[in-house]
Amino acid sequence: MKPIVVFKRIIFAAALVPAAALLSDAYRGNLTANPIEYITHTTGDWAIRFLIITLAVTPIRRITGWNPIIQLRRMLGLFSFFYATLHFLTWFVLDWFFDFRQMAKDVAMRPFITLGMATFLMLLALAMTSTKASIRRLGRKWTQLHRLIYVAAVTALFHFWLARKTVVPQFQVVLVAAILLLGFRAWWTLRTRTHPRASAAQRATRST
Amino acid sequence: MVIRRAPDLRFSDITPKSLYLRRREFLQTAAGAAIGAAAVAVASPFAATVAAQQQQQQQRPGTGHGTKLANVKKSPLSTAGEKVTSWDDITSYNNFYEFGPYKEDPKEYAWRLKPRPWTITVEGYAAKKGTFGFDEFIQPYPLEERVYRMRCVEAWSMVIPWVGIPLKDIIATYQPTSQAKYVEFVTAFNPAQMPGQSTRMLPWPYVEGLRMDEAMNPLAILAVGLYEETLPNQDGAPIRLVVPWKYGFKGVKSIAKIRFVDYQPKNTWQVMTPNEYGFYANVNPNVDHPRWSQASERRIGEFFRRKTLPFNGYADQVASLYAGMDPKKLY
Numbered sequence: 001m002k003p004i005v006v007f008k009r010i011i012f013a014a015a016l017v018p019a020a021a022l023l024s025d026a027y028r029g030n031l032t033a034n035p036i037e038y039i040t041h042t043t044g045d046w047a048i049r050f051l052i053i054t055l056a057v058t059p060i061r062r063i064t065g066w067n068p069i070i071q072l073r074r075m076l077g078l079f080s081f082f083y084a085t086l087h088f089l090t091w092f093v094l095d096w097f098f099d100f101r102q103m104a105k106d107v108a109m110r111p112f113i114t115l116g117m118a119t120f121l122m123l124l125a126l127a128m129t130s131t132k133a134s135i136r137r138l139g140r141k142w143t144q145l146h147r148l149i150y151v152a153a154v155t156a157l158f159h160f161w162l163a164r165k166t167v168v169p170q171f172q173v174v175l176v177a178a179i180l181l182l183g184f185r186a187w188w189t190l191r192t193r194t195h196p197r198a199s200a201a202q203r204a205t206r207s208t
Numbered sequence: 209m210v211i212r213r214a215p216d217l218r219f220s221d222i223t224p225k226s227l228y229l230r231r232r233e234f235l236q237t238a239a240g241a242a243i244g245a246a247a248v249a250v251a252s253p254f255a256a257t258v259a260a261q262q263q264q265q266q267q268r269p270g271t272g273h274g275t276k277l278a279n280v281k282k283s284p285l286s287t288a289g290e291k292v293t294s295w296d297d298i299t300s301y302n303n304f305y306e307f308g309p310y311k312e313d314p315k316e317y318a319w320r321l322k323p324r325p326w327t328i329t330v331e332g333y334a335a336k337k338g339t340f341g342f343d344e345f346i347q348p349y350p351l352e353e354r355v356y357r358m359r360c361v362e363a364w365s366m367v368i369p370w371v372g373i374p375l376k377d378i379i380a381t382y383q384p385t386s387q388a389k390y391v392e393f394v395t396a397f398n399p400a401q402m403p404g405q406s407t408r409m410l411p412w413p414y415v416e417g418l419r420m421d422e423a424m425n426p427l428a429i430l431a432v433g434l435y436e437e438t439l440p441n442q443d444g445a446p447i448r449l450v451v452p453w454k455y456g457f458k459g460v461k462s463i464a465k466i467r468f469v470d471y472q473p474k475n476t477w478q479v480m481t482p483n484e485y486g487f488y489a490n491v492n493p494n495v496d497h498p499r500w501s502q503a504s505e506r507r508i509g510e511f512f513r514r515k516t517l518p519f520n521g522y523a524d525q526v527a528s529l530y531a532g533m534d535p536k537k538l539y
Binding site for chain 2: 105
């Protein structure tokens with residue numbers, strides 16, 4: 001087995017640990033006095049963490065030159081979608097219990113819910129077009145479409161920020177990580193534009 | 209998508225032969241270790257929980273059950289017909305930013321607080337002023353049990369059997385003058401005991417206030433206990449404000465100063481975000497928080513949301529205080 005395949009399996013198993021921990025907490029009745037809020041926060045935290053981790057793949061690849069790491073990107077993105085789906089379902093089923101009228105009102109009137117819903121729909125579109133067939137069918141459009149991840153990262157951060165009364169430390173961590181990762185991309189793009197030689201080298205390694 | 213070939217390998221990219229030969233062995237170990245670590249991460253909480261909880265009780269004094277309070281009389285002002293929230297839930301889930309921003313933080317970190325010895329300073333427009341020891345401060349009054357609904361501005365609620373003293377009786381002792389229009393309450397400031405105060409999360413110390421007529425309402429109490437025991441640190445030991453018709457953040461905890469003033473106190477959350485939190489903060493299902501609805505709430509221990517009541521269900525006792533005021537300004 002290639003190292004990347006083994007690595008991928010390890011990451012796959014590790015990425016399921018938060019979900020398993022949540023199940024074990026539920027089983028032990030350890031979900032705090034407000035279980036619905038706890039599940040909402042935990043799944044939301046992991047959705048945004050995996051989104052950030054997904055954004056880290058390309059910079060890591062460019063810095064280390066270890067190209068096979070790109071094979072982790074789709075899986076990590078799908079884990080972000082997985083936790084975002086749990087997060088959405090918690091809101092949909094546990095929090096509002098199919099109260100469509102209230103949910104529609106919330107989506108329309110509460111910017112943080114609007115942003116959360118927009119983020120989820122973007123991740124849904126990305127997840128649905130993440131198959132090899134989609135990549136082939138969409139061609140160049142696929143690359144353009146999947147730049148939505150940057151928009152989703154920004155809306156997800158705003159959603160997180162607005163959902164809490166104060167700026168919590170966990171938000172600061174993902175914010176700094178997102179700034180660094182998006183900043184790296186901006187710097188990289190700028191560098192390849194102003195340095196044609198670097199650009200040539202970059203083109204050779206680039207597949208996004 | 210076109211997958212282009214990587215540029216030529218550099219010499220440094222070549223894996224040393226010894227490592228290459230040990231690769232399979234390394235991968236097996238790594239995979240085994242990862243699976244093992246994952247298993248431990250999932251399984252260890254099971255084994256550790258019971259022991260940890262017992263240890264926690266011993267190592268974190270002040271956050272468990274308090275001392276039994278004697279001679280607590282029942283009050284006709286208690287809310288009847290509500291299922292009281294469990295002691296565990298009341299003491300493990302609340303906001304007390306002096307110990308951190310998450311609702312598990314107060315229970316976790318409040319052991320640092322030393323609620324004795326404790327002094328309370330009374331200042332401002334009053335005939336009697338000074339600094340009093342806690343026991344001296346509460347000694348003149350009989351303790352009453354007051355079961356009240358508690359509605360947090362975050363749209364969750366509890367029913368709490370407080371033990372306390374009517375605020376109006378305490379105010380009477382200090383004889384505020386006619387210049388006193390408001391009462392200002394200030395939480396103790398001691399970053400060594402309240403680690404959150406070393407951060408800039410909120411402007412410290414925490415300040416709250418009431419208009420004099422609100423403070424004199426029979427429902428307002430200073431609580432010193434719950435479930436007929438002294439207050440655990442995380443719930444605001446040794447003494448805190450309870451005003452059941454207002455959002456929970458009005459209930460300033462671990463009070464060190466009480467001032468009779470002629471200005472409307474700048475309460476902490478209003479200073480922090482003035483368009484979201486006002487001075488009055490009366491529970492009102494019709495005035496939403498700018499970011500979320502206040503029409504319903506989740507009662508801790510219940511699955512379905514329930515409708516939020518105007519003035520948290522205490523309209524009969526308090527609505528007259530706000531006659532003629534624009535409810536939009538009561539947030």
